[in-house]
Amino acid sequence: xxxxxxxxxxxxxxxxxxxxxxxxxxxxxxxxxxxxxxxxxxxxxxxxxxxxxxxxxxxxxxxxxxxxxxxxxxxxxxxxxxxxxxxxxxxxxxxxxxxxxxxxxxxxxxxxxxxxxxxxxxxxxxxxxxxxxxxxxxxxxxxxxxxxxxxxxxxxxxxxxxxxxxxxxxxxxxxxxxxxxxxxxxxxxxxxxxxxxxxxxxxxxxxxxxxxxxxxxxxxxxxxxxxxxxxxxxxxxxxxxxxxxxxxxxxxxxxxxxxxxxxxxxxxxxxxxxxxxxxxxxxxxxxxxxxxxxxxxxxxxxxxxxxxxxxxxxxxxxxxxx
Amino acid sequence: xxxxxxxxxxxxxxxxxxxxxxxxxxxxxxxxxxxxxxxxxxxxxxxxxxxxxxxxxxxxxxxxxxxxxxxxxxxxxxxxxxxxxxxxxxxxxxxxxxxxxxxxxxxxxxxxxxxxxxxxxxxxxxxxxxxxxxxxxxxxxxxxxxxxxxxxxxxxxxxxxxxxxxxxxxxxxxxxxxxxxxxxxxxxxxxxxxxxxxxxxxxxxxxxxxxxxxxxxxxxxxxxxxxxxxxx
Numbered sequence: 280x281x282x283x284x285x286x287x288x289x290x291x292x293x294x295x296x297x298x299x300x301x302x303x304x305x306x307x308x309x310x311x312x313x314x315x316x317x318x319x320x321x322x323x324x325x326x327x328x329x330x331x332x333x334x335x336x337x338x339x340x341x342x343x344x345x346x347x348x349x350x351x352x353x354x355x356x357x358x359x360x361x362x363x364x365x366x367x368x369x370x371x372x373x374x375x376x377x378x379x380x381x382x383x384x385x386x387x388x389x390x391x392x393x394x395x396x397x398x399x400x401x402x403x404x405x406x407x408x409x410x411x412x413x414x415x416x417x418x419x420x421x422x423x424x425x426x427x428x429x430x431x432x433x434x435x436x437x438x439x440x441x442x443x444x445x446x447x448x449x450x451x452x453x454x455x456x457x458x459x460x461x462x463x464x465x466x467x468x469x470x471x472x473x474x475x476x477x478x479x480x481x482x483x484x485x486x487x488x489x490x491x492x493x494x495x496x497x498x499x500x501x502x503x504x505x506x507x508x509x510x511x512x513x514x515x516x517x518x519x520x521x522x523x524x525x526x527x528x529x530x531x532x533x534x535x536x537x538x539x540x541x542x543x544x545x546x547x548x549x550x551x552x553x554x555x556x557x558x559x560x561x562x563x564x565x566x567x568x569x570x571x572x573x574x575x576x577x578x579x580x581x582x583x584x585x586x587x588x589x590x591x592x593x594x595x596x597x598x599x600x601x
Numbered sequence: 602x603x604x605x606x607x608x609x610x611x612x613x614x615x616x617x618x619x620x621x622x623x624x625x626x627x628x629x630x631x632x633x634x635x636x637x638x639x640x641x642x643x644x645x646x647x648x649x650x651x652x653x654x655x656x657x658x659x660x661x662x663x664x665x666x667x668x669x670x671x672x673x674x675x676x677x678x679x680x681x682x683x684x685x686x687x688x689x690x691x692x693x694x695x696x697x698x699x700x701x702x703x704x705x706x707x708x709x710x711x712x713x714x715x716x717x718x719x720x721x722x723x724x725x726x727x728x729x730x731x732x733x734x735x736x737x738x739x740x741x742x743x744x745x746x747x748x749x750x751x752x753x754x755x756x757x758x759x760x761x762x763x764x765x766x767x768x769x770x771x772x773x774x775x776x777x778x779x780x781x782x783x784x785x786x787x788x789x790x791x792x793x794x795x796x797x798x799x800x801x802x803x804x805x806x807x808x809x810x811x812x813x814x815x816x817x818x819x820x821x822x823x824x825x826x827x828x829x830x831x832x833x
Contacts, residue, residue, distance in 0.1 A: 327681045330831055352683040359681075363674025365605075367612035376605050380682040427678070 280305040280435060280465040281326065286335035288321050295321040297489035298335065305434075308461040310480030311469040314588050318489040319469040320360060323439050326467070327357045339435055353382070356428030356464075360439040362420055366413025370401060370423055373412055374430065381431040395426040400452065418449045425456075436460065438468040442475055454479055473584060487588035500583050510555055513544045513572035514563055521545060524562055530555065546576060602689065606666070606696025619661050620704050626654050631711045642719030644712060648729040648800040651708070652793065655740050656769050660761025662701065663744030664754040666693045667827070671752035686827040690820055694745055701737050705730070725802035732799025735812035736792060740765055742819035749826035768792050768815075 281303035288296040296318040303309045311319045324330045326337055328348040336343065342350040365373060371392065378388040396402045399422040412423065421441070428436060441457065442450045457479050460466060470476050476483055477497045485492045485500070493500055514521060518536065521543045525534045533548045549555050556573055563570050610616040630650045634640070670676040679689065715721045747761035748754075768790060775787035776794060788794045792815075795808035 324677075329677055329681055349683050349685070352681060355681075357678075357681045359674070359677050361674055363670075363676070363678055365609070365673075365675060367609060368605075372608075377682065380602070380679075380684055382683060424678070 281337070281339050281467060283322070283326070283337045284335055286322065286325060286337055287333045288318075288325060288330065289333045294489055296325070296332075299486065299489070299491050301484050301491060301494060303465060303467055305465050306461070307482060308457065308466045308468070308480050310476030310483045311467060311486060312471065312473070312476050312483050312584070313469075313486035313492075314471060317486045317588070319471075319486055320439055322486070323357075323437055323467070323469055327355060327437055328352055353431070354433050355435045355437055356431070356433040358421070358424045358428045358436075358438045358441060360443060362424035364412040364415075364420055364423070366411060368412050369409055370412060370415075371408040373423065374408075374426060377427045378430050383431055391430050391432075395429045398429060399423070399426040399456070401426055417444045418446065421445065421453075425453075429460075432463075434465060436464045436466045436468075438466065440470055441468055442470070442472065450475070485584065485587055492587040493583075508549050508551075508554070509576035510547050510549065510559055511544070511572065511574050511576045512547070512559055512563070512570065513539075513542055514568045514570045515542050516566065516568040518543060520566070521568075524566060525559075528555065528558060528562060542571070544572075602684075602692025603695035603699065606693050607699050610662075610696070610700045613665065615665065616662065616700065619658055623651075623654060623658050623704060624707055627651055627708055627711075635711075636714060642715050642721040643725055644708075644715065644721070644729055645725065645800045645802075647708070647711065648733060649793075649797065651733060652736055652796050652800075653769070655737060656765040657762055659701070659737065659740040660744040660747060660758045660765065663697055663741055663748050663761060664758040665748070666697060666745055667748040667823075668752055668754045668757045671830075672754075680827075680831070686824050689827060690745065690749075690823045694742065694820060697741050697745070698738060701741060702734070705733055705737065722802060725800075728799050728802045728804060731804075732796050732808070735799070735809065735816075736796050739792065739812045739815040739819070742816040742823070743768075746819040746823045746826065749823045749830075765792075 283302070284300050285298045286296055286300070287294065287298050299318075299322065311322065313319050321330070325332045326339060326344060328344050328351055331345055336345075338344065339351045340354040342354065344351050368376070374392045374395070375388060378391055383391055393402075396408060401407050401419075401422055407419070412420065415423065421444075425438075425441070428438075438457070442453050445453060454475060457466065457468065461479075468476070468480070480497070482494070482496055483500060484494045512525075518538060522534055522536055522545075525531060525545055525547050528547065530549045530551050531547050532550045534545055535548075536543055536545045538544075547555075547559070554575060556575065560570070560573060627647060627650065631644075631647050634646045634650075635644065667676075670679060680686070712721070712726055743764050744757075744761040747764065748757040750760060751757050769792045772787045772791035773793045776784055776791050778784070779787055792811070795805070795811045798805045798808055
């Protein structure tokens with residue numbers, strides 16, 4: 280549905296996006312992840328036809344973003360990071376205006392507006408549609424922006440930091456909304472918040488320094504962290520004995536331990552990155568200790584993100600033109 | 602888009618202030634210069650005065666048209682919808698032109714007052730309003746172009762007033778005082794030369810060509826400015 284090939288964007292001497300290539304399949308939700316300044320928003324602005332690329336090619340629903348810009352814009356719904364509003368317009372008025380811009384036939388506009396208002400939680404409280412856009416809180420402004428993006432039921436949704444500035448309850452409802460929209464739309468969303476993309480996206484593209492650092496499902500990315508693995512265990516036993524036993528496990532490189540009453544919560548580091556849970560379970564069983572947690576702490580997505588973007592930024596700093 | 606702009610004007614305090622000042626200035630001028638015993642029953646002095654007022658009023662009316670969209674971030678949402686830059690400019694131009702025509706129609710009251718007490722020449726009145734419309738369209742196009750140059754409304758207003766001052770006030774001064782051939786060259790570029798014919802009740806195609814082509818040129822430049830913004 281979305282194809283990007285060798286996309287590059289330069290602002291004068293600064294290269295914001297450097298030859299990125301990726302595809303987004305129909306019906307998937309892809310998260311575009313990266314630190315601030317990585318090139319996420321620039322890439323999305325190229326896809327929405329707001330800025331042309333310096334070189335490379337991008338197509339959405341088969342239409343080229345440079346040469347078939349109007350067709351692309353008919354097929355996308357875009358929610359920018361900080362949606363601008365006309366403060367004097369009422370919500371309903373604004374959606375009517377946008378419906379007209381999106382070439383929705385006059386007779387179908389009312390239905391479309393009703394549908395998106397319901398979907399984006401704009402139909403309650405009762406008078407929401409009659410309120411001025413300038414009066415709305417940030418959360419509601421973003422809902423209006425999302426409603427605008429959905430008016431014409433586009434096959435592709437492009438959401439730039441859809442939960443930025445929202446409170447936890449709003450973040451949760453936005454996340455649930457995005458998941459429900461994923462059924463009928465292809466979605467690409469950008470974020471620098473890991474927890475959010477982990478829960479909504481089937482696939483992640485990590486971008487740093489204008490280049491793609493990694494791409495895959497959240498699980499794949501987590502597993503690809505190279506380096507020591509950690510196993511977390513919570514057992515009931517004498518502290519000294521627990522430390523001795525765990526330290527002497529084959530491959531164990533260090534143990535961090537915390538006491539919670541009579542229970543010991545230990546994090547054991549293994550240098551070989553393998554899965555040692557079975558051995559640990561056997562060792563605990565042999566000692567006769569009670570156990571209430573045993574899990575693989577290896578390579579959290581946060582570790583992966585920090586590792587990969589750090590590496591990428593070092594490389595970018597060394598590149599000419601940065 | 603034109604509809605949105607027009608309703609935007611009715612919410613905008615600046616538009617009401619400009620409108621009120623314009624009507625105040627034209628009203629004062631009308632009662633001082635025209636509506637007195639013994640004066641000829643013509644709006645010509647008023648039209649001429651209004652043309653000069655427009656040099657300042659039209660950029661103030663147009664300054665928010667595109668600048669505000671840049672500043673508030675609505676420009677991005679606007680151009681990521683399936684609309685062309687030309688449609689954006691034409692929609693905004695049409696919106697402000699309609700508002701201008703509404704302002705102008707308020708001066709119809711003066712016409713009615715003259716007709717009640719004298720015998721005005723209808724030809725002069727019609728041509729005068731035609732001239733005001735053509736001049737207004739050209740001035741508004743200049744103001745709209747100035748608005749595409751910046752996200753700051755005040756800068757847009759100043760640039761618009763500067764451009765119009767060159768083509769209306771400075772050229773008028775050169776037409777009257779510069780030696781030939783400069784004086785004649787200035788006359789060709791002077792909006793007031795062409796407008797004065799309309800104010801006198803004369804229909805001159807040169808005036809129509811001047812104002813229509815100026816309007817077209819500045820609208821074209823506005824479209825190009827919008828396009829260029831995206832390439833930065």
